[in-house]
Amino acid sequence: MSxxxxxxxxxxxxxxxxxxSVEVGLSVALIELLLGVIVGNAFHVDVPTWLAFLxxxxxxxxxxxxxxxxxxxxxxxxxxxxxxxxxxxxxxxFAVVGTVCYYALDWNHRQAEIGGLALSTTSLAVVYxxxxxxxxxRELVGxxxxxxxxxxxxxxxxxxxVLFVKPTLWVIPFVLVSIVxxxxxxxxxxxxxxxxxxxxxxxEIKLVFASLFLLMWLGGRANSQAVLPAFVxxxxxxxxxxxxxxxxxRMRVVAFAFLTPFFFLKGGMSVSASALWANxxxxxxxxxxxxxxxxxxxxxxxxxxxxxxxxxxTLLMSTGLTxxxxxxxxxxxxxxxxxxxFSLLIAVVVLxxxxxxxIAQRFFQPRPEAEHEQPGERGVAPxxxxxxxxxxxx
Amino acid sequence: xxxxxxxxxxxxxxxxxxxxxxxxELADLxxxxxxxxxIEGPLPAYAATVGEVDEVKREKDxxxxxxxxxxxxxxxxxxxxxxxxLRAGHAAEVISDFAAGGGFDLVVLGHRGHFLRDHLLGSxxxxxxxxxxxxxxxxx
Numbered sequence: 001m002s003x004x005x006x007x008x009x010x011x012x013x014x015x016x017x018x019x020x021s022v023e024v025g026l027s028v029a030l031i032e033l034l035l036g037v038i039v040g041n042a043f044h045v046d047v048p049t050w051l052a053f054l055x056x057x058x059x060x061x062x063x064x065x066x067x068x069x070x071x072x073x074x075x076x077x078x079x080x081x082x083x084x085x086x087x088x089x090x091x092x093x094f095a096v097v098g099t100v101c102y103y104a105l106d107w108n109h110r111q112a113e114i115g116g117l118a119l120s121t122t123s124l125a126v127v128y129x130x131x132x133x134x135x136x137x138r139e140l141v142g143x144x145x146x147x148x149x150x151x152x153x154x155x156x157x158x159x160x161x162v163l164f165v166k167p168t169l170w171v172i173p174f175v176l177v178s179i180v181x182x183x184x185x186x187x188x189x190x191x192x193x194x195x196x197x198x199x200x201x202x203x204e205i206k207l208v209f210a211s212l213f214l215l216m217w218l219g220g221r222a223n224s225q226a227v228l229p230a231f232v233x234x235x236x237x238x239x240x241x242x243x244x245x246x247x248x249x250r251m252r253v254v255a256f257a258f259l260t261p262f263f264f265l266k267g268g269m270s271v272s273a274s275a276l277w278a279n280x281x282x283x284x285x286x287x288x289x290x291x292x293x294x295x296x297x298x299x300x301x302x303x304x305x306x307x308x309x310x311x312x313x314t315l316l317m318s319t320g321l322t323x324x325x326x327x328x329x330x331x332x333x334x335x336x337x338x339x340x341x342f343s344l345l346i347a348v349v350v351l352x353x354x355x356x357x358x359i360a361q362r363f364f365q366p367r368p369e370a371e372h373e374q375p376g377e378r379g380v381a382p383x384x385x386x387x388x389x390x391x392x393x394x
Numbered sequence: 395x396x397x398x399x400x401x402x403x404x405x406x407x408x409x410x411x412x413x414x415x416x417x418x419e420l421a422d423l424x425x426x427x428x429x430x431x432x433i434e435g436p437l438p439a440y441a442a443t444v445g446e447v448d449e450v451k452r453e454k455d456x457x458x459x460x461x462x463x464x465x466x467x468x469x470x471x472x473x474x475x476x477x478x479x480l481r482a483g484h485a486a487e488v489i490s491d492f493a494a495g496g497g498f499d500l501v502v503l504g505h506r507g508h509f510l511r512d513h514l515l516g517s518x519x520x521x522x523x524x525x526x527x528x529x530x531x532x533x534x
């Protein structure tokens with residue numbers, strides 16, 4: 001299949017994924033992943049280099065956004081209670097999954113580390129959606145959960161950057177430029193955004209993208225990964241985006257419209273359905289290897305810090321999606337894991353996004369103390385046209 | 395007095411507009427207290443980014459704030475005192491729970507009609523009629 005034919009197929013699939021997402025209320029990323037699996041296996045499409053490149057950059061943009069979306073003031077308030085939950089949530093499955101991969105599945109050392117990292121994650125976005133939907137994000141249990149998720153996330157990106165580094169002299173400029181950007185961008189942003197921002201040509205987005213490309217290039221030369229500096233760069237920019245919501249919104253528009261679909265679609269297209277079918281036992285083993293240590297490690301701490309919602313907390317801390325996908329794709333792109341291992345890891349990541357979330361919502365969801373505010377209390381916007389929504393009129 | 399507390403579910407669709415108009419008439423006739431319940435449907439499940447959740451939530455908030463304002467204006471024009479409540483979640487479950495918790499003696503809601511979904515899953519109106527603790531009026 002020619003490049004332009006693949007581009008047309010990919011663009012069409014991305015469009016279909018968006019419409020399905022709106023119709024069924026599932027996240028567009030999950031649909032893109034699943035459609036990627038279908039397209040990749042039905043059309044036997046090899047991922048072209050341009051798609052791999054776009055997907056890699058999108059992964060870094062997703063990492064930057066994940067950092068930028070952390071509620072830093074909230075984390076500062078809750079870090080003591082959340083630190084232990086977040087660290088155990090990372091290290092327990094990392095150790096167990098890594099051990100299972102190495103000893104039981106005969107993966108090599110680096111493959112086992114990729115497996116451990118990919119399945120140790122907790123999905124901030126999955127947790128956030130559940131909490132916001134129920135209003136629990138305004139309560140203590142929700143705030144501690146979000147902060148703990150952040151701890152797990154930063155442990156994952158740190159692991160991905162540190163574990164696989166094969167130091168060269170390029171590490172020095174990589175570290176220096178990372179520090180300069182992390183220290184300098186928040187300082188330069190107010191002036192730069194004031195001078196050049198709020199234009200349709202979007203210099204402020206180009207500034208962020210240029211910084212991320214620079215980190216990717218130097219990270220590559222240093223035989224390392226740009227995920228940690230990208231995440232921290234997002235983190236230090238989060239306060240700026242809180243003050244400039246429009247900029248954050250435009251950044252999201254660019255990312256969701258043109259970048260992240262390539263990342264998730266590429267991830268799905270790299271999954272081998274036949275490899276999954278042939279390895280259902282290993283798939284189950286890996287799923288259990290993620291869930292059991294999450295429960296064994298997080299539940300006792302959750303009983304201390306988020307009682308009486310310990311089971312709910314533990315289930316949500318067992319979710320994973322974006323960083324699990326980023327880690328697995330890194331392993332595949334770097335030639336550390338093959339397509340079968342990648343397929344297994346992605347399948348477990350997707351299962352871990354769905355299964356614990358569904359159980360938590362169905363059986364363990366706490367009733368928020370303070371129910372949602374009344375609509376009129378949040379200010380009133382102009383009346384939009386009445387949409388055909390799924391809801392009470394159906 | 396036939397009804398003292400009436401709950402009407404609203405979502406901005408034509409069907410719910412018809413139900414709301416009927417509820418206003420009923421409240422006027424029976425001098426009942428009227429509460430409008432607006433239900434924000436679920437946020438994108440299993441989201442990959444906080445941004446996706448935030449943007450959908452923001453759109454929903456804008457929409458439902460406007461919907462509540464419109465309902466209040468219509469009620470004011472009709473001379474009816476209206477309380478508006480906003481809840482998130484699955485419509486049928488939320489309406490039934492809210493009706494039970496609030497001691498309502500009538501639930502009014504619209505029926506939009508989706509041939510395929512109604513036959514496969516049952517409509518929201520069907521499910522409320524089945525689970526609500528009080529009479530349910532389905533307005534077509």
